[in-house]
Amino acid sequence: MSGFDANNVYTVSIHDPPAATSPESPSETEKLLFEFLIGYRVGGEFIYRDKLRGNLLLKQHLLEVDLRHVSLFNDELAHAIQDRPTDVLPLFENAATKAARSILFPLAGGSEERTQAAAESIPKVQVTLKSGLNLLQFRDLTADTMNKLVRIPGIVISASVLSSRATKLHLQCRACHSTKIIHPPGGMGGVGGGSDRGLPRYCDAPEPEGQKKDCPIDPYLIMHSKSAFTDQQTLKLQEAPDMVPVGELPRHMLLSVDRYLTGKVVPGSRIIATGIYSTFQSAKNKNAGPAALRQPYLRVIHLELASPSAAGTGSNPFGVQFTPEEEEEFGEMARSEGFYERFSKSVGPSIYGSLDIKKAITCLLFGGSKKVLPDGMRLRGDINVLLLGDPGTAKSQLLKFVEKVAPIAVYTSGKGSSAAGLTASVQRDAVSREFYLEGGAMVLADTGVVCIDEFDKMRDEDRVAIHEAMEQQTISIAKAGITTVLNSRTSVLAAANPVFGRYDEGRSPGENIDFQTTILSRFDMIFIVKDEHNENRDKMIARHVMNIHMNRPNQATDEQGDNIGELGLDKMKRYISYCKSKCAPRLSPDAQEMLSSHFVSLRKQVQQVERDNDERSSIPITIRQLEAIIRISESLAKMTLCPIVQNHHVEEAIRLFKFSTMDAVSAGSADGLSRGELNEEMTSIERELRRRLPVGWSTSYQSLVREFVTQQGFSSHALERTLFIMEKREIIRFSGQKKVVHRVGV
Numbered sequence: 001m002s003g004f005d006a007n008n009v010y011t012v013s014i015h016d017p018p019a020a021t022s023p024e025s026p027s028e029t030e031k032l033l034f035e036f037l038i039g040y041r042v043g044g045e046f047i048y049r050d051k052l053r054g055n056l057l058l059k060q061h062l063l064e065v066d067l068r069h070v071s072l073f074n075d076e077l078a079h080a081i082q083d084r085p086t087d088v089l090p091l092f093e094n095a096a097t098k099a100a101r102s103i104l105f106p107l108a109g110g111s112e113e114r115t116q117a118a119a120e121s122i123p124k125v126q127v128t129l130k131s132g133l134n135l136l137q138f139r140d141l142t143a144d145t146m147n148k149l150v151r152i153p154g155i156v157i158s159a160s161v162l163s164s165r166a167t168k169l170h171l172q173c174r175a176c177h178s179t180k181i182i183h184p185p186g187g188m189g190g191v192g193g194g195s196d197r198g199l200p201r202y203c204d205a206p207e208p209e210g211q212k213k214d215c216p217i218d219p220y221l222i223m224h225s226k227s228a229f230t231d232q233q234t235l236k237l238q239e240a241p242d243m244v245p246v247g248e249l250p251r252h253m254l255l256s257v258d259r260y261l262t263g264k265v266v267p268g269s270r271i272i273a274t275g276i277y278s279t280f281q282s283a284k285n286k287n288a289g290p291a292a293l294r295q296p297y298l299r300v301i302h303l304e305l306a307s308p309s310a311a312g313t314g315s316n317p318f319g320v321q322f323t324p325e326e327e328e329e330f331g332e333m334a335r336s337e338g339f340y341e342r343f344s345k346s347v348g349p350s351i352y353g354s355l356d357i358k359k360a361i362t363c364l365l366f367g368g369s370k371k372v373l374p375d376g377m378r379l380r381g382d383i384n385v386l387l388l389g390d391p392g393t394a395k396s397q398l399l400k401f402v403e404k405v406a407p408i409a410v411y412t413s414g415k416g417s418s419a420a421g422l423t424a425s426v427q428r429d430a431v432s433r434e435f436y437l438e439g440g441a442m443v444l445a446d447t448g449v450v451c452i453d454e455f456d457k458m459r460d461e462d463r464v465a466i467h468e469a470m471e472q473q474t475i476s477i478a479k480a481g482i483t484t485v486l487n488s489r490t491s492v493l494a495a496a497n498p499v500f501g502r503y504d505e506g507r508s509p510g511e512n513i514d515f516q517t518t519i520l521s522r523f524d525m526i527f528i529v530k531d532e533h534n535e536n537r538d539k540m541i542a543r544h545v546m547n548i549h550m551n552r553p554n555q556a557t558d559e560q561g562d563n564i565g566e567l568g569l570d571k572m573k574r575y576i577s578y579c580k581s582k583c584a585p586r587l588s589p590d591a592q593e594m595l596s597s598h599f600v601s602l603r604k605q606v607q608q609v610e611r612d613n614d615e616r617s618s619i620p621i622t623i624r625q626l627e628a629i630i631r632i633s634e635s636l637a638k639m640t641l642c643p644i645v646q647n648h649h650v651e652e653a654i655r656l657f658k659f660s661t662m663d664a665v666s667a668g669s670a671d672g673l674s675r676g677e678l679n680e681e682m683t684s685i686e687r688e689l690r691r692r693l694p695v696g697w698s699t700s701y702q703s704l705v706r707e708f709v710t711q712q713g714f715s716s717h718a719l720e721r722t723l724f725i726m727e728k729r730e731i732i733r734f735s736g737q738k739k740v741v742h743r744v745g746v
Helices: 026-039 047-057 067-073 075-083 085-104 112-121 324-335 339-346 355-366 395-405 460-471 535-549 569-582 589-613 623-639 647-665 675-692 701-711 716-728
Strands: 062-066 126-130 149-159 163-173 179-182 220-222 228-238 252-258 270-280 295-305 385-389 409-413 424-428 435-439 449-453 474-479 482-487 491-496 525-529 698-700 732-735 740-743
Touching: 026 047, 026 067, 026 075, 026 085, 047 062, 047 085, 062 067, 067 075, 075 085, 075 149, 085 126, 085 270, 149 252, 149 295, 149 435, 324 339, 324 569, 339 355, 339 623, 355 385, 355 395, 355 491, 355 525, 355 569, 355 623, 355 647, 385 395, 395 409, 395 449, 395 491, 395 569, 424 474, 435 482, 460 474, 460 491, 525 647, 569 623, 589 623, 589 647, 623 647, 675 701, 675 716, 698 701, 701 716, 701 740, 716 732
Parallel strands: 062 126, 126 295, 252 295, 385 491, 385 525, 409 449, 449 491
Antiparallel strands: 149 228, 149 270, 163 179, 163 220, 163 228, 228 252, 270 295, 424 435, 474 482, 698 740, 732 740
16 A cells, blocks of 8 residues: 555654755655645644545545645745646645545554555545736746646636546456556546557566467457546636737637536636646647647646636625725725715716716616516616717727726627627537537626627627627527527626717607617617717817827816816726625615606606607617616615615616606707607798799898798797708808808709
8 A cells, every 4th residue: 555654663753853854755745745734733723634624524535725834834845836736736635645544544554454444435635726826827828837837817718518537447458358457647638639548558467377378459448337537627718808918819728627626617707727837739730740749738726716607696706805994995985075976087087078978887887786586587787878979979988998997897899799709609629529608798798897889880680689688687599509598797888879970960869879679778878979069168178188188187177176086997996896795785665766756757758758759769768767777776875885775866866867868868859849840840941941942042041030930930940950951951052151041952
């Protein structure tokens, strides 16, 4: 029995303890590791001994070791683990297995049978190494890091099916039926290779008496029923989108996990993997290329979940630890006066104005509370915002800012995104020929924000793919025999241009907005951003832009001329994840009453607008919009870490909603006229004008005003509008500072 010397006399030195031996030979290393597991203690408790005993009683043969403890115990040992993990780790597992046996069978040294029994009752213990190494990026994995311990972060994009790898093979010769047991080399086993490699070519059983042994070459058959196997799984890790340099494809890395590490992660989860960077001979380039060109992969020895989707709904989903000082500071921030305004102003501080849009984006970053009803139905807590407006109103800049400040975010542009790229695609594995799923942008941004720019340029069939993700927050796939549902608990922030490139005042919102009602009702807030010509505003914006370009610290001042302290990006990011993990507000009875009565009046208002304009509103107000207001008020409460939604939160939410969506519903009416009446007036004015101004004639502007407004009682707004549109169509032309009107075209 290897490693256990039965009936030996042990001596213990009673004088000064010898200096910590340096790990020279494997046996010494193993002895040191054994001493570490049995004897390492912090204060009065033996950490690893107790941990090991606890895990063994749960029938889990695994032990998580912190590398920092090892380096405190013996520095050289820790260095050996980092530099030669392939040699030291098997010794570590042997030591752990010995330690386990000595814990469960303290008297096993007594007799041979007991030793055997102890050995059989405890299989090999798996050691996972938790280390505080610096994180390496995918691009830093060079030839120098080969066969060293590395730690890399990334997103799991696909996980294979569990497969079994042989640890002990029971072979039988097909000619003389003699048996033999071999242990295939550890490590990756056959990630790419076949199962026949590594079997002995010749039968080495002794010859039977009196007859010649005649065994063919490659005689051995594997007896699967008597062999031992362990679980193995391969994962595909992709670097996080924010790590990829501009213009490069994200890199991938194969990870191999075994035993207790399998089945831990699902696609879309963000992890930090610690492992040994090594290589394997892939089946693809076995024949082609130089002999030693092999493919790199990572043999994982520890997985940290840094992701909400993997860690389930833990108390701290982002895997972010907050120090008590930080928590104190965040509490003070939340209680400070006018914090909501201050936070909103810090959103895209280099963008002038549009404060209400910034407030809406602030609500989107925090999100409402998601609810799971007793019957298992889920109500989403994420807020979706659509910015619809003229070019040059800084929509994409806001989107870029949100991508930077949200803890998890993916930015994509409409024209370059397909339905599969947003939701998920089915791929085929090159080696095992199995299908597997690769998550798209919405899956990667689970529990974060997806920013979709150029939303109007997407093909309709691609836009439909987002419907389910926006309301039900799942993506269901039925392709190539795979039917499954992926989580996509994301907020969507979309930016789009109106149909004609610019918002055309002369048409209804329905004609300007080219989206179907189905997708518009899923947005909680819809902003129509118009580029208005207004001299004072233009001066302010010009000054603001000049300041930015001249690198002057832009003194953001409010009306009183006070400076507003802006929050830094990192602080905002930490604060958002803190609020999301700590607070999920609920409605108070007053707020509830206020919301329901308000919703009814909103519906009335929309009905009125529809009746006046004699057309269905293109922006629907449905029950979803009531839920939207609830979510906005929850996120306003969450921002100040308030557990209950108060009345002032609801008032602000209603104000935001009115400013955005309700404003968009009634856009285009003016002077107390609804759009329907305005259009009627404009058609009759145009008819009249064409009648009394033949081509080539001209008249003064004043006489037109006198005739139409004072005599016939049309509104001046309608006349202005008609002349403006007719000039655009080149039917009339102004001259002499708009005093004279010439009829030029038909």
